[in-house]
Amino acid sequence: MFKSSKRAQIQSHFVCLAWKLKKGSQPAQLLRKLRNESGSAVVEFVALALPLFIPVIIFLSQFAALSNDEFLVRTLARESVRAYILSTNDLSATLNARNTMKIGARELGLKEERIKDLDFKVDCAGIFCITPDNKVEITITLRSQDGKRVSTATARETVSPWV
Numbered sequence: 001m002f003k004s005s006k007r008a009q010i011q012s013h014f015v016c017l018a019w020k021l022k023k024g025s026q027p028a029q030l031l032r033k034l035r036n037e038s039g040s041a042v043v044e045f046v047a048l049a050l051p052l053f054i055p056v057i058i059f060l061s062q063f064a065a066l067s068n069d070e071f072l073v074r075t076l077a078r079e080s081v082r083a084y085i086l087s088t089n090d091l092s093a094t095l096n097a098r099n100t101m102k103i104g105a106r107e108l109g110l111k112e113e114r115i116k117d118l119d120f121k122v123d124c125a126g127i128f129c130i131t132p133d134n135k136v137e138i139t140i141t142l143r144s145q146d147g148k149r150v151s152t153a154t155a156r157e158t159v160s161p162w163v
């Protein structure tokens with residue numbers, strides 16, 4: 001209640017000042033502009049909301065980059081293990097899987113310096129991987145551009161029983 005009466009006093013004071021001043025004079029125009037509150041909502045929104053949106057935008061961009069790395073690594077691991085099990089022997093299988101990984105990384109838009117950061121590991125049950133009904137596992141690892149996170153994916157396939 002006190003606030004509304006105080007506000008009324010201030011407004012009446014401005015009204016009295018405005019009547020005393022001429023309508024065309026600069027102080028009268030200044031008083032009219034001071035009483036006009038148009039645009040204040042925009043200023044308040046920018047002042048309050050902008051500091052809140054900046055961290056959200058940073059988080060979303062980091063999340064998008066990490067999600068893209070995870071997608072790339074999963075796709076490369078899956079396609080590399082498929083190329084591996086379709087080969088005729090272990091030597092050609094490793095070469096085929098590595099080439100599939102590198103070509104696939106280029107096709108998916110990975111830059112050359114990041115392709116060099118890809119780690120490739122093959123694991124299988126026996127001494128020779130390309131044997132009937134053998135399970136082959138390929139793990140591909142990629143560090144994030146800032147080096148703080150690592151994306152890893154593993155894909156498993158079984159070699160055909162009729163190899």
